Amino acid sequence: MAVFKEIFSHCSDLVYRKIEIEGRQAYVIYLDGLIKTEDLQNHVIDEVLARKQVGQLSVEKVEEEIVTVSAVKDQSYLEDAANDILEGNAVLTIDGHNKGIVFSIPGYKTRGVSEPDSEAAIRGPREGFIESLRVNTSLVRRKIKTTNLKIESMKIGVQTQTNIGIAYIDGIVDKNVLKELKHRLDRIDIDGILETGYIEELIEDNSWSIFPQIQITERPDTAAANLLEGRVAIFVDGTPFVMILPSTFWQQFQASEDYYDRVYIAIFLRVLRLMFVAVALMLPAFYVAVTTYHQEMIPTNLLLSVAAARESIPFPAIVEAFIMELSFEALREAGVRLPKTIGQAVSILGALVIGTAAVEAGIVSAPMVIIVSLTGIASFTIPKFSLAIAIRLLRFPLMILASIFGLFGIVVGMVILLIHLCKLRSFGVPYFEPVAPLRFSELKDVFIRTPIWMQNSRPDDFVKENKKRQANDLKPSPNKNEG
Structure with a gap:
């Protein structure tokens, strides 16, 4: 005693x-x-x-x-x-x-299971992970009822002794990825782990890259689907966010309801996201380049309209773009930090009031307000927040390149960006796979989503042995009964 x-x-x-x-x-x-x-x-x-x-x-x-x-x-x-x-x-x-x-008589207060705010869906389960490790693992157990689902435990953090759960399906997971993950986790020697972000920075392949190399999710159905594809999930006690690895660039564009809706709806939404990520990344830079160096690309009537709108503006296009983009980002951040009951109203009213006042005062032009608004809307179409914020940050250096070199600067910036994406790895898996390296057989779930009955095998880079996930003759056919 x-x-x-x-x-x-x-x-x-x-x-x-x-x-x-x-x-x-x-x-x-x-x-x-x-x-x-x-x-x-x-x-x-x-x-x-x-x-x-x-x-x-x-x-x-x-x-x-x-x-x-x-x-x-x-x-x-x-x-x-x-x-x-x-x-x-x-x-x-x-x-x-x-x-x-x-x-063991647990009695600490926990939040109830509810729909996650960061990954809302029209169709699909309404349950999300919470801050309890065992509740989170039980939510996945409810969806994958097999003894092959293994959940190994370990503790990280000298002072916090945070409980970590490593989940995978034995017989499907790549043993080399699992071994490498455990090796990286064992190397962590830190005072405390309070959230998945601590571990993410300590185990990812390239910690200086702006792109997320590990997928983060609050949805049990998303975690279960990735486990069935041969990936590994990391649960951290005290946070509702679960890490999924290995992860690819194209995985960040996939939403859970892509697989719950009709295939044509899923294809339309997937293509729409890919189109608008280009808008979110390049539209302000393209506007700066065209209005500064390449006016001959604009139709005459539109050029006259843009010139009239910019006639009284005292700043060049790049300064105008930076003023509006930074103001929009500040309003968005304020809307997140304010209480939910007034956050959205303040951000929307603030954008309307500031945009209108700035145009009337002659600080920015009306076309620039339209460009910034379209860019902001486009960034909201990306399902994963970590990729969306990376795209939002990357448009600033692209605008600088466009203001110096015009369209040539945008091309150079995009080439550098694509080279970086092709060089990235997530636990040995190429980040741009299956586009680079190109694998035609795995393009069924990248730019479009093919019907479920066509997706017979798991991704090659994630699964080395048990690649078959379903029978080959699942295509529905009408039952023709004679007589």
Whole structure:
């Protein structure tokens, strides 16, 4: 008992519950707020006090016959017992015994399972991950009911001792990727892990790249679908975000409802996203280049209209573009940080008021307001936020290149960008796969989404052995009954 008081000195939330039975002392030790005290009283303390004979009060008897808690284990090492207390368990120590008993009676408050805000869907499940590791793994277990789904546990963080869950499907996952992942996780030596972003930066292939090399999701159905394709999921206790790896560039354009809607709807939406990512990336730079260097590309009537709108503007097109783009980004950030009830209203009204006032004051032109608005709308069509914000940042250096070199600068910038994307790897998998290197057989789920009955095999780079995911004759056919 004295050792526990020394380990947890100056910890006001630690509770010592003393029990005396015929002169022998026992202590129940736990952290207030982490366990359910009613269950502790009813299933542990009351049951122990009901035994009046000292001979019956042994560790083995308590574990096997007395307490009525389902998750019970004995612990011989003080450090491990202290860690059990920190994880939200209660420990019972009995004088004269060199072992303690650990009871799992979780009672800390958690958020209920609800639809994730970052990946809303029209059609599909309405459940999302929460901040509890075990709740999150159970949500995936509900969707993949096989013993081949393995979830290995480890702890990272010297001070936080954060629980990590590594999920994969045995027989489908690439063993080399799994081995490399465990090696990178074992190398992490840090004080604390509070969110998946800590681990993401420490295990990705190229930490200086602006592009996300690990997919982040809040949806259990997305995690389950990626596990079935041979990827690995990393669960981190304390965050609703789950990491999926390896990841590719094209994976960031896929939404869960692409596979729930009709195939023609999915194809239209997929193509629409790919078109508008080009708009979000290059439209401001293209406008700057054309209005500055290549006016001959604009039809005469439109050129006269643009020239009339810009006649009273004191700034060049690049300065005008930067003023509006930075203002739009500031409004978007303010809308996120403000309370939800007023955040959207402030961002929308702010954009309208500032845009109108700026045009009337002659600071920016009306065409530039239209360009910035289209760019902002286009960036919202990208399903994954991490890729969307990367595209938003990349348009600024493209605008600078366009202001210096015109369209040639945009071409040079895009070539450099494509070279970087082709060089990237995600745990050994080419980031631009299956476009670079080109694999025609895997283009069924990149620019378009083919019917489910055509997707018979898993991606080659993710699966080395069990590549077949379904039968070859699943194409629906009418049942023709004679007579």
